[in-house]
Amino acid sequence: MSTAFSPIPRVHLRTSLSPPHPSPRHFPFARIRASLQESGPSIAVVGVTGAVGQEFLRVLSDRDFPYRSIKMLASKRSAGRSISFQDKDYLIEELTGDSFDGVDVALFSAGGSISKAFGPVAASKGVMVVDNSSAFRMDDGVPLVIPEVNPEALEGLKVGKGKGAIIANPNCSTIICLMAATPLHRHATVKRMVVSTYQAASGAGAAAMEELELQTREVLEGKPPTCNIFKEQYAFNLFSHNAPVLPNGYNEEEMKMVKETRKIWNDSNVKVTATCIRVPVMRAHAESVNLQFQNPLDEDKAKEILKNAPGVVVIDDRAANHFPTPLEVSNKDDVAVGRIRRDVSQDGNYGLDIFVCGDQIRKGAALNAVQIAEMLL
Amino acid sequence: MSTAFSPIPRVHLRTSLSPPHPSPRHFPFARIRASLQESGPSIAVVGVTGAVGQEFLRVLSDRDFPYRSIKMLASKRSAGRSISFQDKDYLIEELTGDSFDGVDVALFSAGGSISKAFGPVAASKGVMVVDNSSAFRMDDGVPLVIPEVNPEALEGLKVGKGKGAIIANPNCSTIICLMAATPLHRHATVKRMVVSTYQAASGAGAAAMEELELQTREVLEGKPPTCNIFKEQYAFNLFSHNAPVLPNGYNEEEMKMVKETRKIWNDSNVKVTATCIRVPVMRAHAESVNLQFQNPLDEDKAKEILKNAPGVVVIDDRAANHFPTPLEVSNKDDVAVGRIRRDVSQDGNYGLDIFVCGDQIRKGAALNAVQIAEMLL
Numbered sequence: 001m002s003t004a005f006s007p008i009p010r011v012h013l014r015t016s017l018s019p020p021h022p023s024p025r026h027f028p029f030a031r032i033r034a035s036l037q038e039s040g041p042s043i044a045v046v047g048v049t050g051a052v053g054q055e056f057l058r059v060l061s062d063r064d065f066p067y068r069s070i071k072m073l074a075s076k077r078s079a080g081r082s083i084s085f086q087d088k089d090y091l092i093e094e095l096t097g098d099s100f101d102g103v104d105v106a107l108f109s110a111g112g113s114i115s116k117a118f119g120p121v122a123a124s125k126g127v128m129v130v131d132n133s134s135a136f137r138m139d140d141g142v143p144l145v146i147p148e149v150n151p152e153a154l155e156g157l158k159v160g161k162g163k164g165a166i167i168a169n170p171n172c173s174t175i176i177c178l179m180a181a182t183p184l185h186r187h188a189t190v191k192r193m194v195v196s197t198y199q200a201a202s203g204a205g206a207a208a209m210e211e212l213e214l215q216t217r218e219v220l221e222g223k224p225p226t227c228n229i230f231k232e233q234y235a236f237n238l239f240s241h242n243a244p245v246l247p248n249g250y251n252e253e254e255m256k257m258v259k260e261t262r263k264i265w266n267d268s269n270v271k272v273t274a275t276c277i278r279v280p281v282m283r284a285h286a287e288s289v290n291l292q293f294q295n296p297l298d299e300d301k302a303k304e305i306l307k308n309a310p311g312v313v314v315i316d317d318r319a320a321n322h323f324p325t326p327l328e329v330s331n332k333d334d335v336a337v338g339r340i341r342r343d344v345s346q347d348g349n350y351g352l353d354i355f356v357c358g359d360q361i362r363k364g365a366a367l368n369a370v371q372i373a374e375m376l377l
Numbered sequence: 378m379s380t381a382f383s384p385i386p387r388v389h390l391r392t393s394l395s396p397p398h399p400s401p402r403h404f405p406f407a408r409i410r411a412s413l414q415e416s417g418p419s420i421a422v423v424g425v426t427g428a429v430g431q432e433f434l435r436v437l438s439d440r441d442f443p444y445r446s447i448k449m450l451a452s453k454r455s456a457g458r459s460i461s462f463q464d465k466d467y468l469i470e471e472l473t474g475d476s477f478d479g480v481d482v483a484l485f486s487a488g489g490s491i492s493k494a495f496g497p498v499a500a501s502k503g504v505m506v507v508d509n510s511s512a513f514r515m516d517d518g519v520p521l522v523i524p525e526v527n528p529e530a531l532e533g534l535k536v537g538k539g540k541g542a543i544i545a546n547p548n549c550s551t552i553i554c555l556m557a558a559t560p561l562h563r564h565a566t567v568k569r570m571v572v573s574t575y576q577a578a579s580g581a582g583a584a585a586m587e588e589l590e591l592q593t594r595e596v597l598e599g600k601p602p603t604c605n606i607f608k609e610q611y612a613f614n615l616f617s618h619n620a621p622v623l624p625n626g627y628n629e630e631e632m633k634m635v636k637e638t639r640k641i642w643n644d645s646n647v648k649v650t651a652t653c654i655r656v657p658v659m660r661a662h663a664e665s666v667n668l669q670f671q672n673p674l675d676e677d678k679a680k681e682i683l684k685n686a687p688g689v690v691v692i693d694d695r696a697a698n699h700f701p702t703p704l705e706v707s708n709k710d711d712v713a714v715g716r717i718r719r720d721v722s723q724d725g726n727y728g729l730d731i732f733v734c735g736d737q738i739r740k741g742a743a744l745n746a747v748q749i750a751e752m753l754l
Contacts, residue, residue: 192722196573196665198615198654212613216593236589236659237704238575240716240732245695249676249718258721271722275665275730277575279656282613288573288652290667299626318622327614339617341626344635345569345648353652355617 040066041159041377044103044127046095046118047110048072048083051206052132055366056107057085065370066377073099074110100125104159105373108132109365123164128157128376130167130369134252137168137260144168144263146175147371148311149182153264159376167372170264171256172364173197173276177287178264179335179363180356183309185265188297192271195257198279198286199241200326202360204229209282216280234280241276251276284326285364286357296349299342306337311363316340324357332359333367417443418536418754421480421504423472423495424487425449425460428583429509432743433484434462442747443754450476451487477502481536482750485509486742500541505534505753507544507746511629514545514637521545521640523552524748525688526559530641536753544749547641548633549741550574550653554664555641556712556740557733560686562642565674569648572634575656575663576618577703579737581606586659593657611657618653628653661703662741663734673726676719683714688740693717701734712740 043060047053053074060067072083072090079094093099095114100106100122108115109132116135123129136142143153145167157165170178177195184190201208208229215225215235225233232239243252250258257274279286307314315324316338324336335358343351358364420437424430430451437444449460449467456471470476472491477483477499485492486509493512500506513519520530522544534542547555554572561567578585585606592602592612602610609616620629627635634651656663684691692701693715700715712735720728735741 194571194667194722196652198575198656213597217597220590220594220597231698232702233704236657237702238656238658238663239702240698240700242698245698248721249695249716250721251698273667273720273722273728273730275573275667275716275732277663277665277732279575279615280613280658281615286615286654288654288665290571290650290652318626321608321617321619321622321628323617325609325614325616327610339626339652343650344625344627345571345650351650353650355652355654 040068041104042069042071042102043067044071044073044099044106044122046073046106046108046114048092049074049078050109051202051209051361052109052365055361056109056370059362059366059370061086063370063374065374071099071103097121100127103127105130105376107369107373109369119166123166126162126164128159128165128167128373130169130372130376132169132365132369134171134256136166137170137256138263139168142166142168144170144260145372146170146178146182146264146368147375148309149178150264150266151375154372154375157376167376169365169369169372170260171253172203172360173199173253173274173285173287174257174260174264175364175368176285176335176356176358176360177257177289178261179309179311179358180306180337180354181289181291182265183305183312184291184293184297184302184352187295187301187305189294190270190291191294192292193261193273194290195272195274196288197241197274197276198281198288198326199253199276200279200281200283200285200360201234202283203278203285203364204242212280212282230278234278236280238277238279241278243276250274281326282330283361284330284357284359286324286326286355289354289356290343291352291354292346293350293352297352298349299340299352302352302354303340306340311335312337314338314340323355326357329357329359331362333363335363417445418481419446419448419479420444421448421450421476421483421499423450423483423485423491425469426451426455427486428579428586428738429486429742432738433486433747436739436743436747438463440747440751442751448476448480474498477504480504482507482753484746484750486746496543500543503539503541505536505542505544505750507546507749507753509546509742509746511548511633513543514547514633515640516545519543519545521547521637522749523547523555523559523641523745524752525686526555527641527643528752531749531752534753544753546742546746546749547637548630549580549737550576550630550651550662550664551634551637551641552741552745553662553712553733553735553737554634554666555638556686556688556735557683557714557731558666558668559642560682560689561668561670561674561679561729564672564678564682566671567647567668568671569669570638570650571667572649572651573665574618574651574653575658575665575703576653577656577658577660577662577737578611579660580655580662580741581619589657589659607655611655613657615654615656618655620653627651658703659707660738661707661734661736663701663703663732666731666733667720668729668731669723670727670729674729675726676717676729679729679731680717683717688712689714691715691717700732703734706734706736708739709736710740710744
């Protein structure tokens with residue numbers, strides 16, 4: 001049986017009107033990459049059949065990521081099927097402890113328990129593990145990295161030095177928020193941040209996207225919606241993020257934003273609160289972010305800063321009422337920021353409101369991980 | 378030609394799994410109403426064919442609103458058609474200056490320009506005008522009223538005293554937010570409020586709801602979506618509220634929240650910022666509200682206060698991850714509040730995060746207006 005490589009086959013092709021980014025912006029590692037092209041690293045993709053796993057392949061291909069060999073790893077259920085990548089067919093192998101022999105870089109996106117079971121095994125064999133799960137994010141000694149934000153956290157880590165490591169990819173909503181908030185933070189120091197998210201189905205995997213599509217068809221036909229992934233009706237509805245709620249009343253998704261921001265900014269004083277909501281959108285998140293600064297920052301300066309920020313695009317046309325939307329950033333690398341305005345609830349120029357959209361599967365997961373891998377080369 | 382009375386015919390019946398509220402909670406005016414039952418006021422409904430106009434009729438009926446006679450008023454286009462209400466057929470009449478002769482109470486929901494043109498005419502003829510548009514909301518001398526929040530603003534105004542007046546219904550997002558925030562404000566005094574909205578199609582009228590449904594069908598069939606009401610794709614997408622953007626970068630919808638809150642709370646110091654977003658939901662708004670208080674208020678006390686607040690229902694089951702959703706409040710009178718938790722970004726008990734949902738057409742518009750009319754009897 002053959003699994004064609006087409007990320008989230010039916011769903012996003014229909015619901016996204018934007019074609020994949022025609023010429024993805026490359027990180028400035030072209031020279032390093034060129035020298036490795038012949039003898040590039042041996043890669044393993046763990047969880048290759050999932051939504052993020054398939055996006056890993058697309059991003060590797062789009063960015064001409066150099067590799068000597070690539071292993072497609074998944075659960076026993078998918079093992080034995082074939083997957084096509086860059087005009088070659090690969091057999092999907094079952095993930096085992098032996099999978100990492102001879103591997104240099106492994107991109108993990110198969111859930112926290114798989115990462116916990118196999119991440120340390122791989123690292124102990126000298127593999128650079130870039131892990132998309134939350135398993136190790138808050139561990140001391142595990143860098144939590146957004147390449148545009150805190151590349152310094154990767155200092156001293158290099159593929160091919162014989163020493164493995166685990167590097168964590170932040171949570172999608174943290175990445176998307178901090179891509180926009182960090183350039184402003186660097187200029188005026190964020191004291192407090194209030195975030196409300198509008199999160200897409202893709203964060204819960206390909207099956208959640210399929211359920212949203214199925215439910216929508218059912219509701220339009222007057223049938224009761226199928227609720228397998230989420231217990232609530234998702235079509236034409238929204239609900240508090242499905243992550244478990246902690247004793248303090250925040251759900252895990254929200255506390256990720258609070259804690260990961262502190263670790264990534266290396267600032268234990270920054271105050272963050274978040275309310276995370278799932279909306280019936282396919283693959284890109286939106287976030288309404290209110291910022292309180294230590295130092296003044298007016299909206300014109302903020303726009304200028306954001307326009308010059310790597311990986312960020314400003315969409316802020318007040319006259320045309322044109323601002324970022326999830327659809328517009330779907331399949332795009334850049335995070336889009338708009339609605340940049342002085343917060344009228346704060347005195348002077350010490351506050352801003354912004355609205356951010358980013359592709360959850362791409363910059364929120366696969367792209368960020370591949371960028372980390374590029375920095376390790 | 379007959380226009381059957383079925384509010385937003387196809388759409389909400391399919392997308393809302395909740396039946397209309399079985400026994401709407403009545404405001405405590407039963408006795409006053411009983412004495413007026415025989416000689417109740419003469420009512421006019423202006424904009425009766427619109428989404429809110431049709432909901433006016435449903436609410437009047439659900440609440441056994443007393444009336445001696447009822448006039449169905451609309452534009453020339455709809456005039457001459459018949460409408461059925463409480464087992465009687467009524468002819469829709471064209472709205473003119475003479476429409477208000479002999480009328481005691483007029484419920485307006487036909488847009489700001491109609492209100493501006495005909496509201497003062499009606500008031501000058503002794504009519505109590507309850508206006509759902511934004512035309513007069515911020516005018517000095519025009520009460521802006523949520524009956525559960527600031528009934529005192531109606532003092533001295535009564536139907537049948539021969540003196541007309543205009544009373545403004547606040548904007549839907551303001552009503553829904555303040556239904557939850559006010560009881561907490563009364564206890565601990567809100568200093569600052571950061572609101573992000575998740576607004577339904579219904580706020581832009583029945584045609585917008587139909588467009589969302591049509592677009593969704595089109596997108597699922599792989600066709601380009603029809604964009605008549607909104608310039609953006611709405612199906613499986615979201616976008617900044619379509620209200621015009623003002624020079625300060627806020628859109629009108631957001632500034633309504635800022636200004637109306639100050640007027641309703643009679644507190645020019647309260648600081649409010651809002652980001653208003655349209656999401657692909659049919660008829661109920663959701664709002665993520667971050668509150669900063671002058672005085673301490675812990676989350677248990679906040680829950681207790683909200684449980685006892687009129688017109689508010691608390692849905693806050695952390696273990697089951699069950700919180701308010703737009704679907705759950707659709708066609709309901711009460712505003713639902715959940716995700717009530719101490720804000721970890723603020724010291725001590727001086728901050729709370731809450732999530733609020735309310736039916737935009739019902740409590741956000743028609744029900745609130747009818748409640749105002751009840752208070753005027």
